[in-house]
Amino acid sequence: MLTIENLSAGYKDHEVLHEVSLEVPQGTVIALIGPNGSGKTTLIRAISGILHPSRGSIRYEGQDLTKMNVQERSKRIAVVPQIRSLPPAFTIYEVVALGRTPHLNWFGQTSANDDHIIRQSMAQVNLLELAERNITDLSGGEQQRVLLARALAQQTPVLLMDEPTAHLDLQYQVSFLENAHHLAHPSNEEIEMGIKPRAVLVAIHDLNLLARFADMVALMVDGRLVKLGSPTEVLQADILSEAYHLPLITLPDPSNGHLAIFPK
């Protein structure tokens, strides 16, 4: 679905991404990991159009994304950013409604169908009852879910998430990532209702939760994609130790086989 080929991008005079090639198929969750500065955020910014690539291509279903205008691109790619400072004068409904922007006219007029999608998105993250609350009255976890709902309302086939669990309590981290997994793997009833599986790329730094939700893991070091594969393939002690410059050991959880990663 989303094909990145030999992508190089950077800022002013120094390149951050070096010839990254990655395929994000539909119905897959790919976890993007790597130490700080490895280019995870830069990659997401390049895909979403904030950064212009210096070389290489980014395609959606064969269409060159860099040739699209901002609106067209935003109908295919949605981003869940990290929560930074949020403007206080918005209710949850209003924030999620902004997700419909690529599909609306200049005045942002919403139809009954738009309203339905907005409410559905809020329901998907369990925030429907809080619709009229002001966004600053919420906890960090709830705010991050609002941003996810906004991205869902955008109804894009591709979802990018930039460290969405960075400021969340553990239970919210888990439920958020389960949500992300669910977006790529809807239930049969949902598929019958017309909900399509998405392609999801999640930049994350906590290695211990990956196996729960990620179908594939992409490891980036110094702007290059050094390893791509299933969680078991990538989450190997030697590979990770080299990437993070730190001796690490992996320990499987006897109950479910999920790997826990510790420094030695």
Place this chain on the structure above:
Amino acid sequence: MKHTARPYLISLIILIAAALLSVLVGSVFIPPATLADLVKSGLLGQPSALDPNGSFAAILLKLRLPRTALLVLVGAALSGSGAAYQGLFRNPLADPFLIGVSSGAGAGAVIAMSIQWPYTTLGLMAVPIAAFSGAMLSVLVVTQLARVGKTIPTTNLILAGVSVSAFASALTSLLMINSTGELRRAIVWLMGGSTLTGWNPVLGALPYVIIGLGVLLFLGHPLNVMQFGDEQAQQLGVPVQRVRMVIIFTATLATSAAVAYAGVIGFVGLVIPHVVRLLWGGDYRRLLPLSMICGASLLLITDVVARAILAPQEIPVGIITALLGAPFFLWVLKRSKSQNYW
């Protein structure tokens, strides 16, 4: 977001009342009987018996009515631009003069005042034309200075705006110090208040204000989205750089015309958007038109005060807006119940 008609109705009623006040009040008192007779005779196309010299009719038609019309345009331009800039820069202290309009206009005006123009239509319009050009030129310089590649970051705009404003102000002060008779004229102009009377200033300002504000009314929703920052707005499909350029150009167009014909009138552009926000929320689709309407009302009311309070002296409007604007805003702020209005 419920879009009811109530805020518009209230604002329009206030505007109509303010306009009536502006036409009816002045340093000369026109008795109600005379006024009624004037209106009657005017509609019938006859001269009025109670106004044999025609001086009352002249006062109404050639002084008060055009002045009212000009102030409506100026008030709307300043408040609409102020609201747009507050949204664009995501800064509650932004006002329409942030990126150099007032100082550029001042420099242009003072330069024009130091030259003796021939007494022709064009010569009389020299000061407003120079002020308008100075304002537009100043903003052009600011945008070019702030440019980084293809983008114009807002921080750069503010910094460049501050520096260019400081430079233009210094230039203006230098010119004023070196002048003799023009000093008082320049000071009065800089304090704000229309020095031109009649319908010419109204016609001169009209196209720019209409175009500028008209386009701004279409940018309410993009401004809402841009409150989340350039990146998120772009990811949501808003062409941020282009919207920014258009807002800067149209707001500058309207504000330059306003300043060219009415001098520098402060506070209106800063305070009114906040008052509207406190009353009716920060949705820019509504904030922009309501700010325009309420700004016109505020300016009309303060002008009435400026004209009447020390009659026959006419205090420059800019002084009154500053004196009244500050406490009025504080009062509204105190009355607001919502804490999350910005």
Place this chain on the structure above:
Amino acid sequence: MKKLLRFTLSLVLLAGLLAGCAAPAAPNGGAIQLTDGLDRSVSLEQPAQRIVSLAPSATEILFAVGAGGQVVGRDSFSNYPASTAELPDVGGSMGDYSFEAIAKLNPDLVVLTEINTPEQVKSLEDLGLTVYYLKNPVALDGLYPMLESVGTLTGHDKEAAALVTSLKERVKKVQDTIAGAQTTPMVFYELDGSDAAKPWTSGPGTFVDQLIQMAGGSNVGAAMQDAWAQISLEQLLVADPDVILLGDAAYGMTPEQVAARNGWQTLKAVKEGKIYAFNDDLVSRPGPRLVDGLEELARIIHPELYK
């Protein structure tokens, strides 16, 4: 560049808008026809009977030619002669006149001078009023045509002519007296002394400068660049004037305050107590009282010739 294009477009639009407007119409016919200081042709059917003056100098001229009874309104600064206080005030202290008050007085002539702006002329014209603009004379001689014009406009031609003759005689008398002077004292005329280290004085070409010369003195300010100039205390000490005139006496400046200023004690004029308050109106308003000012200056500068 797109913005530049839009900018020039706006400018062209603006110019185009105005090109459509016609120039202000000039009246024609009438018994009295004159060209005013803005090269405007002004005509009246008969001498003006209801005059509004928007400048103190114009008011003084009107009264001086005998037209005082025809003045129905004046600006806030007009204060001479004393009877002007009873006339309606039409504004002007902050640069804005009340056009409404002017219109209500229904004048048949409004007189302005260079302290008024061309825009104000236009505004009054738009109200249908007849406006006459008096351009400031550059030298004392330029005063006389102004008096004659005002005399013509108000039907006091004879009085204006008589006034001109008497003024010229008085000027000649001063010049004859001064011809006998042995010295040319240095005079410092202070316009504003709030900053004692850099007081303001009248520069070259101003009335003060000319009158001081005609009164047999030498103006310290003549060495300055601008008409309104600041002189540093150092330069003043070097010039060491014989006489100090306080044009800012009306604002409360006294000789005692000047004598007490830091650094001023070494000045000859301070040591000899030759600091005098001076009525600035006499030398700054382009009107007949300039001659009063000249006579006053001569008496102060050359007291020995007036014993």
